[in-house]
Structures are given as structure tokens and as C-alpha cells.
Amino acid sequence: MAIVFEKPKALTDAVLHYCPGCPHGIIHRLVAEAIDELGIEGQTIGVAPVGCAVMAYDYFACDMIEAAHGRAPAVATGIKRCRPDNIVFTYQGDGDLASIGMAETVHAAARNENITIIFVNNAIYGMTGGQMAPTSLPGQVTQTSPYGRDVNHCGWPIRVSEMLATLEGPEYIARVAVNNVKNVKQAKKAIKKAFENQIQGKGFSLVEVVSACPTNWGMTPQKALEWVESDMLPYYPIGVYKDRTAAKEAAK
Amino acid sequence: MKTTQILFAGFGGQGVLFAGKFLAYKGLVQDKQVSWLPSYGPEMRGGTANCSVILSDTPVGSPIITTPDVLVAMNLPSLQKFVNDVVPGGIIILDSTLISAKVERDDVKVFYVPATQMAKDAGYPTLANMILTGKVLKESGAAAWEGNRETLEAFIPAKKANLIDVNCQALQSGYDF
Amino acid sequence: MAQRVLMKGNEAIAEAAIRAGCRHYFGYPITPQTEIAAYMAKKMPKIGGVFLQAESEIASINMVYGAAATGCRVMTSSSSPGISLKSEGLSYIAGSDIPALVVNVQRGGPGLGGIQPSQSDYFQATKGGGHGDYRMIVLAPASVQEMASLTIKGFNLADKYLMTSMILADGTIGQMMEPISFEEAEVETYEKPWALTGTEGKRKHNIVNSLYLQPDALEKKNFERYERYKIVEENEPMWEEYMMEDAEICVVAFGIASRVAKNAVVAARNEGIKVGLIRPITLWPFPKKALRAAADKCKSFISVELSMGQMIEDIQLATECLRPVTLCNRAGGMIPSPDQVLESIRKAQKGE
Numbered sequence: 103m104a105i106v107f108e109k110p111k112a113l114t115d116a117v118l119h120y121c122p123g124c125p126h127g128i129i130h131r132l133v134a135e136a137i138d139e140l141g142i143e144g145q146t147i148g149v150a151p152v153g154c155a156v157m158a159y160d161y162f163a164c165d166m167i168e169a170a171h172g173r174a175p176a177v178a179t180g181i182k183r184c185r186p187d188n189i190v191f192t193y194q195g196d197g198d199l200a201s202i203g204m205a206e207t208v209h210a211a212a213r214n215e216n217i218t219i220i221f222v223n224n225a226i227y228g229m230t231g232g233q234m235a236p237t238s239l240p241g242q243v244t245q246t247s248p249y250g251r252d253v254n255h256c257g258w259p260i261r262v263s264e265m266l267a268t269l270e271g272p273e274y275i276a277r278v279a280v281n282n283v284k285n286v287k288q289a290k291k292a293i294k295k296a297f298e299n300q301i302q303g304k305g306f307s308l309v310e311v312v313s314a315c316p317t318n319w320g321m322t323p324q325k326a327l328e329w330v331e332s333d334m335l336p337y338y339p340i341g342v343y344k345d346r347t348a349a350k351e352a353a354k
Numbered sequence: 355m356k357t358t359q360i361l362f363a364g365f366g367g368q369g370v371l372f373a374g375k376f377l378a379y380k381g382l383v384q385d386k387q388v389s390w391l392p393s394y395g396p397e398m399r400g401g402t403a404n405c406s407v408i409l410s411d412t413p414v415g416s417p418i419i420t421t422p423d424v425l426v427a428m429n430l431p432s433l434q435k436f437v438n439d440v441v442p443g444g445i446i447i448l449d450s451t452l453i454s455a456k457v458e459r460d461d462v463k464v465f466y467v468p469a470t471q472m473a474k475d476a477g478y479p480t481l482a483n484m485i486l487t488g489k490v491l492k493e494s495g496a497a498a499w500e501g502n503r504e505t506l507e508a509f510i511p512a513k514k515a516n517l518i519d520v521n522c523q524a525l526q527s528g529y530d531f
Numbered sequence: 532m533a534q535r536v537l538m539k540g541n542e543a544i545a546e547a548a549i550r551a552g553c554r555h556y557f558g559y560p561i562t563p564q565t566e567i568a569a570y571m572a573k574k575m576p577k578i579g580g581v582f583l584q585a586e587s588e589i590a591s592i593n594m595v596y597g598a599a600a601t602g603c604r605v606m607t608s609s610s611s612p613g614i615s616l617k618s619e620g621l622s623y624i625a626g627s628d629i630p631a632l633v634v635n636v637q638r639g640g641p642g643l644g645g646i647q648p649s650q651s652d653y654f655q656a657t658k659g660g661g662h663g664d665y666r667m668i669v670l671a672p673a674s675v676q677e678m679a680s681l682t683i684k685g686f687n688l689a690d691k692y693l694m695t696s697m698i699l700a701d702g703t704i705g706q707m708m709e710p711i712s713f714e715e716a717e718v719e720t721y722e723k724p725w726a727l728t729g730t731e732g733k734r735k736h737n738i739v740n741s742l743y744l745q746p747d748a749l750e751k752k753n754f755e756r757y758e759r760y761k762i763v764e765e766n767e768p769m770w771e772e773y774m775m776e777d778a779e780i781c782v783v784a785f786g787i788a789s790r791v792a793k794n795a796v797v798a799a800r801n802e803g804i805k806v807g808l809i810r811p812i813t814l815w816p817f818p819k820k821a822l823r824a825a826a827d828k829c830k831s832f833i834s835v836e837l838s839m840g841q842m843i844e845d846i847q848l849a850t851e852c853l854r855p856v857t858l859c860n861r862a863g864g865m866i867p868s869p870d871q872v873l874e875s876i877r878k879a880q881k882g883e
Contacts, residue, residue: 114736144732149597159738165727167600168740170623173593176585180597180605181727183581184555188729206593209586375537375708382537382710390537390708394563394646415794416787417707420868509537 110134123323136294153195154228172203175210191218200236212271214305224313232318267343273305275344279312281330358496363404364428369483374405380497381409389417481524488528533712541566547679550716551686554580555605557594563702564636588613592620600739602726608634622661626741630689636705639864647864648702653841669814671785675709687719703787769812778807784835795872822849832856
């Protein structure tokens with residue numbers, strides 16, 4: 103019998119704990135496919151965050167470490183500086199990367215730390231039960247913004263990719279989404295490129311993946327994906343925000 | 355068995371720490387037990403920077419000097435702050451160019467050395483500290499006089515080796531004063 | 532014997548760390564420990580090592596966590612307020628059972644406090660600071676020579692017991708210069724099969740982690756860890772006894788306080804008072820047996836501290852409160868004088 107579809111080798115056999123309809127599974131798979139295709143599983147060391155992906159260390163088959171909330175880029179820095187020939191990636195959510203870990207994120211980018219960051223932006227704190235995130239949209243109802251995010255009271259959501267792209271340091275900053283097949287394919291390309299950049303020693307590469315949280319958004323998975331398209335992507339447009347190598351080549 | 359506790363005090367920039375370091379290295383070269391402790395950070399009490407040097411034939415206990423055998427004062431606030439701490443029979447050496455006051459104690463030996471003026475006249479205006487150090491070595495016997503050049507060579511970086519000669523001259527003029 | 536050189540205590544730590552095989556240093560500036568970072572910044576690039584100034588103490592301890600997870604000998608250093616920030620990472624390193632060396636050149640607190648020497652982080656170092664049940668090996672140097680020797684020892688113990696060794700120094704020992712000789716460093720090496728090095732496709736993936744959502748699994752980890760700590764408590768206490776043979780009064784002091792106390796002990800002996808000194812070199816494990824033995828022959832104890840009285844509690848515990856323990860202390864960056872300690876000894880002699 104011909105096998106037409108199988109699990110990437112870079113994922114273990116552990117059953118994912120994510121909620122039904124959660125795109126984390128898709129994003130895990132894209133990361134694992136990239137690792138498989140590049141043949142780097144044996145060299146790769148992954149850093150799991152605090153947040154919904156906290157148990158990612160059980161899901162990826164490469165060596166893994168669990169970081170404190172927000173500290174993954176610092177932990178990855180420590181690993182990479184000791185073992186520059188290994189491939190080091192972090193997998194972080196929006197609360198982890200853009201709130202408590204913003205300093206670590208910005209400074210790893212500024213140093214052009216040769217690591218790969220997969221940043222999952224679903225505009226909410228998932229694991230703790232749906233609190234307002236630094237990327238929650240204006241008016242978005244969450245457990246801690248029950249009347250909708252009031253920007254006059256608690257400020258505006260942060261566009262991480264745009265902000266990091268202003269830095270001289272990073273090599274590659276892109277935003278993708280996983281709400282439809284076309285976008286998933288594009289996301290895969292960006293994630294793979296972010297790993298290739300590291301292999302080639304180009305430096306800090308971050309892919310922001312606009313994702314969904316049906317459970318905490320209080321929507322069906324279908325509706326949640328529609329909301330990504332209608333509400334998330336207008337505020338967080340898909341695109342490559344920085345690509346130093348491409349820019350250099352274009353300037354030639 | 356001899357232990358000498360030397361307190362250097364002055365303004366920041368007068369070379370107080372350097373002079374102390376020189377004495378510490380003299381002790382090191384002469385196989386003595388040594389400690390050197392600077393005041394660090396922005397000094398807030400009386401505008402003084404100081405450093406404590408202990409040279410001893412036996413292991414040094416506390417590196418903190420509360421009752422110096424020798425006080426070198428390079429400004430008035432330093433003299434005022436420490437003058438009464440000096441042990442009876444101790445030595446006070448002060449820069450009389452910068453301090454016009456006299457020491458009123460009669461149980462200590464006081465040497466008024468116009469070190470800043472001497473340094474200026476000799477053409478090495480930044481070495482008043484070493485003139486006073488020459489006097490310390492002569493009057494205190496904390497360490498043998500011989501070997502100043504070797505001591506300086508031990509801690510002045512090679513690219514500043516041209517300064518060794520003038521430092522030796524400054525020490526000598528203090529010794530001869 | 533190796534040649535004597537004059538060195539600042541902070542520099543001695545840095546040089547010793549390099550001799551112990553440490554090639555990775557992550558730090559953030561704070562007084563009075565900056566010489567360590569400066570030394571590393573100068574030396575590391577020349578010997579193929581890494582010095583990295585992090586964006587914060589929090590980032591630097593997490594860099595240490597990542598580096599330690601790869602099996603490298605790695606360190607960071609800071610001073611009191613910075614150690615508070617690093618405490619989160621110290622807890623994670625403990626919970627993940629990996630080795631690291633952390634230096635605290637203490638200054639006065641709490642809060643921003645001051646920059647003058649202090650010992651007021653004794654509780655933080657020996658009882659926790661970070662969250663959860665954990666211990667660190669806490670080494671308290673009293674000389675520049677010990678800054679070096681205990682740094683090397685600290686790396687060895689950390690690797691041996693898979694935990695953090697902390698050098699608990701103070702601004703005085705950090706800033707002072709003394710002659711020091713670097714004997715051939717006794718560097719012990721340990722296998723690190725748990726290290727993150729990449730599977731190379733040859734083994735199951737290694738995971739460095741402190742998360743155990745099942746309470747029974749987490750409990751098991753804690754019990755295992757404390758079995759290991761028990762061995763440390765049994766094998767690793769270090770202390771110095773000075774004039775204790777016939778002592779009736781026992782002064783207890785560590786670090787710079789022990790240097791001051793020694794002067795006072797000598798002065799008191801000159802007055803005919805039978806007094807001695809026990810200097811804990813490891814603050815955890817605390818030299819309980821030495822203190823308990825002293826309680827059998829001494830009538831009283833004096834704890835000399837640059838704090839409001841922290842180690843005194845461990846003395847009371849170790850001596851099972853059999854004898855009175857008085858406190859002779861200064862705080863906030865002030866240092867007790869030998870006269871102050873002598874006065875405490877005289878009072879103890881009179882039974883006051």
C-alpha cells in the first residue's frame with residue numbers, strides 16, 4: 103500500500119494536547135517539515151516557551167529545553183553561543199514574546215543572533231484561559247478586557263514584525279498566516295527560509311504566524327479562521343518586512 | 355615582625371590609588387603579606403578618595419584600616435577626616451602646597467612636603483603622589499627603598515614604560531626632601 | 532610554588548573561572564562587581580570564548596541556563612539587586628538539575644540600597660530567593676586567593692551535583708588587591724549525557740525541563756533532588772577554625788567579617804580571653820557539625836555579620852540553642868571595626 107501522507111520525522115509520537123481546531127498543530131507540522139526537508143533534526147535544539155506550546159519539548163523529536171516565560175531568545179542565545187554549529191529555534195506565543203519577553207526579543211534581534219524564532223500571534227493568552235494579549239485587537243473582548251480592549255485605557259496592540267524590521271540587526275522578518283491553504287503554503291516557505299538563513303549563518307530570522315484561538319475567542323474553528331481574515335489580517339498584514347539578503351541583491 | 359598600615363587620602367585624580375598600588379607591589383616584590391583596598395564608587399563623605407595599604411611580615415587580618423600607622427593627606431578634607439585616627443607615634447605626611455593647616459597633635463611625627471609645587475617645578479606636575487610616597491618609604495620603613503624601578507616595571511604596562519624614569523625621580527625627590 | 536601576583540578579588544574570580552574551563556560569560560553591569568565583566572570582555576575573545584553583555588540580569592541568567600544546558604561551563608556575576616532579578620533563572624536551573632556558577636559581590640540593601648559592602652543576601656543565597664524547594668552551594672571567600680580557589684571549586688561542585696554554585700562575596704573582597712598564586716587548577720570533569728548537543732540521529736532527544744504537571748512526578752523529582760542535597764550536606768561543608776582549641780567563646784563570621792573578627796580575636800587573646808573563631812567557608816551546606824561540637828565546649832557564641840542578623844539563625848539551629856548567641860553587626864554598607872567585635876567578646880566574657 104502506498105503511503106500518501108505521514109507525520110514528519112521531526113515530530114514525536116506524542117499526542118498533541120491542543121484544543122480542537124487550534125492551528126498550533128499545523129504550525130508544529132510546518133516547523134517539523136522544514137526540519138525534515140533540511141535534514142537538520144540531529145543538529146537542532148528547540149526552545150519551548152511558557153504558554154500553550156509549553157509542552158512542545160515533548161512534540162519535537164530534536165533536543166529540547168523549556169524556557170521561563172518570555173526568556174526563550176535569551177536561552178537560545180546561550181545555547182547558540184556555546185554550540186554555533188547546532189540549529190537553534192524558539193517557538194513562542196504573543197504573551198511570551200511580545201509582552202514579558204519583549205526585551206529578550208528585541209535584543210536578540212538587535213544582536214542579529216543567529217537563531218530562528220517562530221512567533222505565534224493569536225491575539226490572546228491561551229493557556230491561562232483567554233486574557234488580553236499585547237496583540238489583542240482594539241475592542242477585542244477577553245477575560246481581562248470584558249468590555250472590549252479600550253486603547254485609551256490599556257494601549258494599542260503591538261505590530262512586532264513592523265517594529266523589529268526597523269532594527270538594523272535582524273536578517274529576516276516575515277508575517278504569515280495559517281487560515282487557508284494558500285497562506286499555509288506561504289507560511290511553510292517562510293519558516294523554511296528562516297531555518298535556511300540560520301544554516302547559512304545569516305542571522306536572526308523571525309516568522310510571525312497569525313493564528314487563531316477558537317476556544318478563547320469563543321468561536322467555532324471555522325468562524326475563527328474567518329475572523330483571522332476579516333479582523334486580524336487587516337491590522338497584521340501578511341508580508342516580508344525585512345530580508346537583508348534580498349534587499350542587497352535587489353540593490354545590485 | 356612588622357606591620358605597617360598606610361592610608362592614602364586625597365581627591366580623585368591625584369593618584370592616590372596608584373601610589374597605594376606602588377606600595378602594594380613593593381611589598382609583593384619583597385615577599386611581604388600585602389593588602390590594598392580602595393574606596394570605590396562615588397565617594398560621598400567629605401569629597402575624598404582613599405586607599406588602604408597594609409604591608410606585613412605576617413598574614414594580613416582585616417584589610418580595612420581604622421587606625422593608620424601612616425597617613426598621607428593630599429587635601430584638607432582628608433587630613434581633617436583622618437588626623438585623629440593615626441596611632442600615637444604614627445606618621446602624617448601631607449602635601450603642604452595644598453594644605454596650609456598645621457597638625458595640632460604632638461604625639462605623631464608630621465612631615466610637611468610641598469609635593470604639588472615640587473612636582474610642578476620638576477616638570478612632572480602629576481607626580482606629587484609619588485613624591486609623597488618617596489617620603490613614606492623613607493620615614494616609615496614599611497618596605498625597603500631598593501628596587502623601585504623593578505617594582506614600577508612590574509605593574510606599569512609596557513606601552514607606558516617611558517613613565518618609569520620620572521616616577522623614579524619623583525620618589526627620589528620625596529626621599530631626599 | 533607558582534609566582535605571586537597582585538590582583539583584585541573580582542579579577543581573581545574571572546581568571547580562576549577561565550582556568551576552570553569556563554569559556555562563556557553572560558552579564559549585566561552593576562557595581563561593585565564590574566571588574567569581572569571587564570576582565571572577561573578582554574580575555575574571552577582572545578581564547579576562543581564568549582563574553583556577552585546581556586540586555587538585563589534576567590536575560591543573562593537565562594543565557595546561562597541555555598549555555599549550561601549544552602554542558603558548557605558557564606557563569607554570570609552580579610551584585611545584590613541584580614541577583615534578585617536572576618533569582619527566577621536560578622530556580623529554573625535548580626529545577627532542571629543543571630550546573631552553573633553565579634557570583635554575588637554583595638552590596639547594601641534592600642531596594643537599590645547602596646554600593647558599599649554587605650552580607651545581607653545571606654538568606655537569599657542560603658534559603659532560596661527564587662521560588663520552590665531548592666538549594667545552591669554557597670561559597671564565601673575571605674581573601675583574594677579564596678576568590679580564585681572557591682571559583683574553581685564551585686565549578687567542580689556544580690558539575691558534580693548538578694546544581695548552581697554561588698560565590699557569595701562582598702564589595703570589600705571584590706575590590707581589594709592581595710597577592711595570589713595560581714597553582715595548577717584542579718579541574719574535575721564529569722560526563723554530561725543529559726546535555727543538549729543535537730541527537731545526531733543516534734539517541735532519543737534530550738529534554739532540559741523543570742515543568743512537571745503531574746504532582747506525583749514533580750514530588751518524585753523533588754525527593755530525588757533532596758537525596759542529592761543530602762549527600763552535599765554530608766560531604767561538602769567547609770570551614771576554618773582559628774584558636775578554637777581551648778576557646779570558651781566562639782566568634783562565627785564569614786567573608787570580610789571574618790577578617791575583622793580575626794583581628795579582634797587576636798586582641799582579645801592578648802587580654803587573656805579564651806576566644807576562637809569558626810569561619811564557615813560553605814554557607815550552604817552550613818558547617819553544622821563544627822558548630823555543634825563547639826557548643827559542647829564554648830559558653831557562648833557571637834555572630835559577626837554585615838547584616839541585621841541572618842547567619843545567626845543558622846548558628847542557633849546548628850548549636851540547637853544550647854548556648855546564647857549574640858549579634859555583632861553593622862549594616863547598609865558599614866563594616867564592624869575590630870574594636871566593636873572586641874567589645875562584644877569582652878561582654879561575652881562577662882556573661883553579658
